[in-house]
Amino acid sequence: MKTAITPTRAENFSEWYQNLIAAADLAENAPVRGCMTIKPYGWAIWELMRDQMDKRIKACGVQNAQFPLLIPINFFNREAEHVAGFAKEAAVVTHYRLKMIDGVLQPDPNAKLTEPYIIRPTSETIIGDAMARWVQSYRDLPLKLNQWVNVMRWEMRPRLFLRTSEFYWQEGHNAFATHEDANADARKMHRVYGDYMREVLAIPSIMGEKTPDERFAGADHTYTLEHIMQDGKALQAGTSHDLGQHFAKSFNIQYLDTDGQLKYAWTTSWGVSTRMMGGVFMTHSDDDGLVLPPLIAPHQVVIIPITRTENADALNAYAEQLGARLSAADVRVLVDTSDMRSSDKMWKWIKRGVPLRVEIGAREMDENIISITRRDLGKSSKQTMTADAFVADVKNILAQIQQDMYNAVVERNKTMIHDVADLAALESALESGKIGFFRIKYDLTMNDQFNELVEKYKISRRCLDDADQQYVFVAKSY
Amino acid sequence: MKTAITPTRAENFSEWYQNLIAAADLAENAPVRGCMTIKPYGWAIWELMRDQMDKRIKACGVQNAQFPLLIPINFFNREAEHVAGFAKEAAVVTHYRLKMIDGVLQPDPNAKLTEPYIIRPTSETIIGDAMARWVQSYRDLPLKLNQWVNVMRWEMRPRLFLRTSEFYWQEGHNAFATHEDANADARKMHRVYGDYMREVLAIPSIMGEKTPDERFAGADHTYTLEHIMQDGKALQAGTSHDLGQHFAKSFNIQYLDTDGQLKYAWTTSWGVSTRMMGGVFMTHSDDDGLVLPPLIAPHQVVIIPITRTENADALNAYAEQLGARLSAADVRVLVDTSDMRSSDKMWKWIKRGVPLRVEIGAREMDENIISITRRDLGKSSKQTMTADAFVADVKNILAQIQQDMYNAVVERNKTMIHDVADLAALESALESGKIGFFRIKYDLTMNDQFNELVEKYKISRRCLDDADQQYVFVAKSY
Secondary structure, three states: OOOOOOOOOOOOHHHHHHHHHHHOOOEEEOOOOOOEEEOHHHHHHHHHHHHHHHHHHHHOOOEEOEOOOEEEHHHHOOOHHHHHHHHHHOOEEEEOOEEEEOOEEEEOHHHEEEEEEEEOOOOHHHHHHHHHHHOOEHHHOOEEEEEEEEEEOOOOOOEOOOEOOEEEEEEEEEEEOOHHHHHHHHHHHHHHHHHHHHHOOOOOOEEEEOOHHHOOOOOOEEEEEEEEOOOOOEEEEEEEEEOOOHHHHHHOOEEEOOOOOEEEOEEEEEEEEOHHHHHHHHHHOEOOEOOOOHHHOOOOEEEEEOOOHHHHHHHHHHHHHHHHHHHHOOOOEEEOOOOOOHHHHHHHHHHOOOOEEEEEOHHHHHHOEEEEEEOOOOHHHOEEEEHHHHHHHHHHHHHHHHHHHHHHHHHHHHOOEEEOOOHHHHHHHHHOOOOOEEEEEOOHHHHHHHHHHHHHHOOEEEEEEOOEEEEEEEEOEO | OOOOOOOOOOOOHHHHHHHHHHHOOOEEEOOOOOOEEEOHHHHHHHHHHHHHHHHHHHHOOOEEOEOOOEEEHHHHOOOHHHHHHHHHHOOEEEEOOEEEEOOEEEEOHHHEEEEEEEEOOOOHHHHHHHHHHHOOEHHHOOEEEEEEEEEEOOOOOOEOOOEOOEEEEEEEEEEEOOHHHHHHHHHHHHHHHHHHHHHOOOOOOEEEEOOHHHOOOOOOEEEEEEEEOOOOOEEEEEEEEEOOOHHHHHHOOEEEOOOOOEEEOEEEEEEEEOHHHHHHHHHHOEOOEOOOOHHHOOOOEEEEEOOOHHHHHHHHHHHHHHHHHHHHOOOOEEEOOOOOOHHHHHHHHHHOOOOEEEEEOHHHHHHOEEEEEEOOOOHHHOEEEEHHHHHHHHHHHHHHHHHHHHHHHHHHHHOOEEEOOOHHHHHHHHHOOOOOEEEEEOOHHHHHHHHHHHHHHOOEEEEEEOOEEEEEEEEOEO
16 A cells, blocks of 8 residues: 555654654754754644643743853853763854954954853753842742753754754753652652643653663652653653752752751752654654644644635635634634645645544535544544534544544553563563563662663663562663 | 832933842843843743734744754855844854863863854844745745744843843744735734734834844845833834845745746845843833733732731632632732732832732721722822722723823823934934934935934934835934
8 A cells, every 4th residue: 555655664664754754844954963943834733732831830830931041161060960961962152253264254263252151951050050049048949940942962863853953842940948849849740741741742651760870960860751652662751850959059059948047959850842742753643644633733624625626716615614613613724725636635634644634525515514534543534424513523523533542552552561571581572673661670780781781782771660660661762 | 209119210210220120020140141031020021922922923824933043154154244244243153062171171172063153143044045945936935934032142231131142032034926025024024013012012113114224234124113212212122124135145045936937035034022021111110110011911910918917818818719700800810928018019019010909908808899009000090999890890901001001102202202403403402411212304415424423422323214214213222
């Protein structure tokens, strides 16, 4: 059977992904090393993802603010693990002026910065510095801040959405009076992310804590959400960190407690990024292109009038009318009256993953009926109904698609998670080419043997199992 | 009379502004040269401004996208006027890694970029490069793109919101088949801005075209919106540029026309930024602090229960109840049940410019009445009404405040615009210390004499008068 995307997932998952992004017109490589340009259709998806996340974040009592893009090197250098984790991929600003010298435009040697800046890879340091000023007494705590910004981590092997030098994210930074409060909040934001991914992205998360070697650079605990892609590889979709007092001590975030003592605060940070978009695309899409959950689809319904020259005007007008009724019912709808051929339109919107496709031909118009097809189920789901019935039911249909898409991933994941008894069993499973997540009993004394397998099979410890922390999930990953 | 902000506007406008920003907790200088940190209250205002502008932009058929932060120097260098206009304030990225050398963390000499990047001061170049790929035929035009991003122009004399090295803005970039279409659209976006500023920011704009010496670097026509601050100085609140074919030719944006000919497109760009926030603050505020138009106020109403120890719980609960009724009526309301003294609460929210203050004491609660005071009119506007009447009328009261604030600026501006007959009259007005905008008949042959006055009195040509382009507005400016 011919598919809209070649190669198919089964033939070459990685090329399929690349061609999917292009076919759905989501993004392209930018003329800046490792960076992407997010095209209008891709950015519209991100805006929907962002706005729904932003609401949930604000509902937690978090306030948005905006901190500088540039970070003085000495800030960055104050927390040892942090700098070790990020220095290798930092974009460095060294000059503040360009000059034409010998016909070449270049950094002006007379405008060299005494202390260079780096473009933020993450903002614990610059926000820690602000918190030290903003937190004076116990009354100022908890302090809960978030920002939606671009960050940069120099990337040698970029892949659109999954790994790019510049990416877009929210980074939350909270400060508390006690470690108990901080840790509870890091776990709470972890759950907020899990709820969001289930309810908005239609993706179940494997939720757990990172092992020490996989923690954020400067954290005591890192809680992660791991998603299983269709090729069995893991994608880290979000993390929430209990930073202990690492940054509070490096940046002197102190508060006067009720007992009159000056104490260090306890901080957390938590973030999700445009990387999560790559996860959504790889989780739900098929060999005909993108499949979008209705809650994040820029067009939830596309109406395609199947016109012939003699009836185009009437049919387009009829389609516009139906579109207006759906808009009034608060559905995001697009009526495609462009002058492309009907079958080209159909494939265009299939490839872009519009959840519901409505087709109306001359006969349907006369009988006041329509055909609808669900993107997630494909052709076999095609059914006919009256326009009135559709308008009355469209919200339910979209909710059903959202739920069914989630359920489908839950079912698939069941076939992707394997319990293995020991390292030998893990090795033989990997050797046999089995894909997915492997769950294995784990303790630190196994690390040497473990690391051999990590090296040999390019796997990593994804997280400890929240249900029983003696077990760890292991997988190949993006 | 004691004022909440000292010095007052009359005593020292520039210090007043600085203290206003601090008193309203809007922003602070960042530990990065020339940059600011926008605090939660300031950012909440920006989110309201941004979201209302974004809706208007999308209503024009513009699509949001996201282009890279970094621009290769050679891109930047392709349009001669453009590079001349921005090279002197460019932040330059030269390395992609840090290394500890002799105990000092510094740019790794082995990770020097072959070609440096600059942090975007504006994105005509990188978007022009994308447009060259995205525009192939006349069917692809018009192409209307926008992005909400941070940009950077190195600033030696920064002032919060008004002039900072990093700032936040939207930049629209449109491409058309003909110059007529492009110019008409540049003018249209100019009007969209004017409508927004009048309707949302409650500020009338002086709308006109920039004289050649004040144009954007690389534009054929720059349309500007000039606002008159309370000290008579001008603030440029937004611009819309007809870029002719400058960037289309530099970046090879060509389309195949209906006649089979390959033609260069015509492009425009248009932007408003966080600088506009400084204009809002300087336009509406008074000696007691910020005054916010209701449409951009994070809290449109603040409810202050005037509690005593014995009735605090009951009164706070009563206030919360009223708050819930206002929230249900879609009003942004804050009930201040914090443990500050009532008078401190009152001054806190006066300084932060909340449009309507509701006070409820024990007697009011018993009688089911409240006191309301308008921030824009001050104490004299205090009146008593039943809680029910207030809930029923609050939307109208807020709309009235919005309208009255606009009218007040219109009235004040009338005293700030002066017709002058000739350059001698202009000089004597400036010499006498008259403040505001001066409208004078102008042609390019006067430029030498004009430039002497520009130099001597630190004035500038703000714009040609839209009503009669033989006249130009002249003023000191921010």
